[in-house]
Amino acid sequence: MxxxxxxxxxxxxxxxxxxxxxxxxxxxxxxxxxxxxxxxxxxxxxxxxxxxxxxxxxxxxxxxxxxxxxxxxxxxxxxxxxxxxxxxxxxxxxxxxxxxxxxxxxxxxxxxxxxxxxxxxxxxxxxxxxxxxxxxxxxxxxxxxxxxxxxxxxxxxxxxxxxxxxxxxxxxxxxxxxxxxxxxxxxxxxxxxxxxxxxxxLAGLKKRYADRAAAIRKAHAAVLARTRWDLLQGGFDAGNWWLYGHGSPIGGILADAGAVFATGSARLAVQQSVSYELVTGKLADADAIFYYTTNDGKPANLGPKLFAQKSFQQLAATKADHLYGSIYFLPGGYEDAIAALGDFEKALTAL
Missing domain, CATH: 3.40.50.1980 (Nitrogenase molybdenum iron protein domain)
Incomplete structure (x- = not known):
């Protein structure tokens, strides 16, 4: 944001x-x-x-x-x-x-x-x-x-x-x-x-962010070590969604907290538009998926259409119910980044 x-x-x-x-x-x-x-x-x-x-x-x-x-x-x-x-x-x-x-x-x-x-x-x-x-x-x-x-x-x-x-x-x-x-x-x-x-x-918020990221890395080290993440947003044009990479803003925030990325997000620097036909190819080896939501917790933009795709339903992360959303996926400032860390920690706790 x-x-x-x-x-x-x-x-x-x-x-x-x-x-x-x-x-x-x-x-x-x-x-x-x-x-x-x-x-x-x-x-x-x-x-x-x-x-x-x-x-x-x-x-x-x-x-x-x-x-x-x-x-x-x-x-x-x-x-x-x-x-x-x-x-x-x-x-x-x-x-x-x-x-x-x-x-x-x-x-x-x-x-x-x-x-x-x-x-x-x-x-x-x-x-x-x-x-x-x-x-x-x-x-x-x-x-x-x-x-x-x-x-x-x-x-x-x-x-x-x-x-x-x-x-x-x-x-x-x-x-x-x-x-x-x-x-x-x-x-x-x-x-x-x-x-x-x-x-x-903003010094106080910067310290809160750094402290929260460090605490997550320490408290959830075992889960972080065994989980590979892909990051996505539903997108805006029919038939396409957005994959986010390790170098995107949300990728950087999760990396600060110790996240390790699956092939799709690991190979991508920032973000790219991807067709539904490539869902399996891009997300197949993800253990968990972190995605963008609106403030009611639902997949944002055209996310519902993406999630309804048969190929998405057959993903290992989907079958394991390892889909975790956050309205702070597109952070606008320090409070958003801290809140994104909070949502990521909830996901790690669930795993």
Missing amino acids: SLPSRPLAEPPAAAPAPGSGRPSGRPTRRGLLTAGAAGAALFGLAACGSGSTSGSGSGSGAKSAKSSGTRTVDTAKGPVKVPASPKRVVAINDFPMSAMFDLGLTPAGVFDAGEEYVPQRDLARWKAIPKVSDGVGGAIQVEKVAELKPDLIIGIDAQTTVPYDQFTALAPTVLLPFSKSKAPWRDMSDQTAAVLGVPDA
């Missing part, structure tokens, strides 16, 4: 962006994730000092203070001067939105990719925030963004539906370098925090 995502709901392009559940070119990470209080179209960044100059060191952070009220940050579009303490931030992509929720902040507006992709923990807050897209999964509407009177707009560089200058005419606009990231949930979170002037605010 993710342009091509965190779920997105329409047919994907042939080469989806890393960690998305959608085709690149879409303004969303994977689906949706979050929210804030109903009347709260603005939020206060109490931790942002007006003269803050620190950066995250991850490629998009504050470089220097030009005045007591602004900072200059690195972006995919070059240096951009932003408010030192922004009050009305519109997140036009799911990644900065997720980062803001992880930071305890409420955006003034967010992209709408569909509430079924929003984790239950964030659903009530998310519903209360104004949406700036043309319906679910639609294009960003500049007019809706303008109505919210933002003092800062944050998105990612893979967004192409609206010309950049239409955003900059409304407020300073930061596009994060998503296209260069192999772990967008981590990099976009770190860079969003830096842009908002709180580069160290």
Whole structure:
């Protein structure tokens, strides 16, 4: 969650962006994730000092203070001067939105990719925030963004539906370098925090993530050693599903927890669209399968059609009932990554 995502709901392009559940070119990470209080179209960044100059060191952070009220940050579009303490931030992509929720902040507006992709923990807050897209999964509407009177707009560089200058005419606009990231949930979170002037605010979540991964590796070493995993998403176009590799965002998270991958995911760097005809060839030697769900626990996107295929029903993992789902399969930030580890540990416990 993710342009091509965190779920997105329409047919994907042939080469989806890393960690998305959608085709690149879409303004969303994977689906949706979050929210804030109903009347709260603005939020206060109490931790942002007006003269803050620190950066995250991850490629998009504050470089220097030009005045007591602004900072200059690195972006995919070059240096951009932003408010030192922004009050009305519109997140036009799911990644900065997720980062803001992880930071305890409420955006003034967010992209709408569909509430079924929003984790239950964030659903009530998310519903209360104004949406700036043309319906679910639609294009960003500049007019809706303008109505919210933002003092800062944050998105990612893979967004192409609206010309950049239409955003900059409304407020300073930061596009994060998503296209260069192999772990967008981590990099976009770190860079969003830096842009908002709180580069160290995620330290606690980073430690929780590292500690949880280490604890899983230790507590479930025996199961991890004997189990080979494949990773998949139902996909968006008829007759095809998506296989995820060891180098995908979810692959990296499970690997941190000690996962060993079956042939399909082990041989794949990131992710690819696969036809139903290749289900057996790609998944035959998996002992267990980890897959993407909506927030009601059901296989996301066209997952139900994939699972109903005879070839899928005959897989060893399916017959053994070793199918484990997670809405955090397309993580948008640290909380999602930690929750994905939690779902993975539940699977290991069941095994």
